[in-house]
């Protein structure tokens with residue numbers, strides 16, 4: 650019997666100007682929660698950006714479920730992959746509710762009921778109608794996480810998701826990661842310098 654990897658990264662390469670940061674990166678991922686680790690500057694965020702389609706690789710590609718290719722099917726790829734960067738979320742003029750409404754129009758399996766559960770879990774109800782730029786760093790981050798978690802994508806890429814989360818939000822976030830670790834058909838790929846607080850399906854440690 651042959652099995653197909655959920656995510657197959659093949660020789661992905663990227664250089665900022667002339668400095669090669671990601672060099673022929675090949676990796677196979679199954680479903681679950683993967684903790685991507687490594688020292689500062691090793692290229693963790695750059696890898697997430699490449700997989701998110703936010704940076705274009707200079708060589709190599711990646712395939713989802715043996716079907717959707719990063720380079721040749723970029724629109725289908727984007728519908729299957731959500732990314733929350735370590736930066737404040739884009740569209741700072743939108744409120745958390747508007748952010749989800751906007752993203753829900755782009756992702757075919759976005760689920761409002763699931764989003765509402767994360768709004769409750771992260772204690773975001775009082776902030777739903779305020780522009781993101783008026784919210785605290787942690788609240789903006791939670792709004793981005795709540796939206797991303799509800800998009801129903803096959804892959805969720807998260808860069809330092811534990812940053813700026815208060816204790817109550819960490820409890821909810823850890824429950825989300827534990828659920829991701831048990832998923833049979835979705836991948837949550839997390840870059841974090843902090844301990845996750847749950848057991849990942851796999852740890853992937855990058856070396857300089």
Ligand SMILES: Nc1ncnc2c1ncn2[C@@H]1O[C@H](COP(=O)(O)OP(=O)(O)OP(=O)(O)O)[C@@H](O)[C@H]1O
Nearest residue numbers: 665666670687688689690691692693694695696842
């Ligand atoms: N826009 C850019 N232009 C030029 N170089 C960049 C740019 N963004 C990142 N780099 C460089 O690429 C390298 C990898 O950066 P990246 O952010 O991917 O590392 P990281 O492993 O996520 O680091 P950290 O743990 O500090 O977040 C670093 O040397 C960084 O200086």
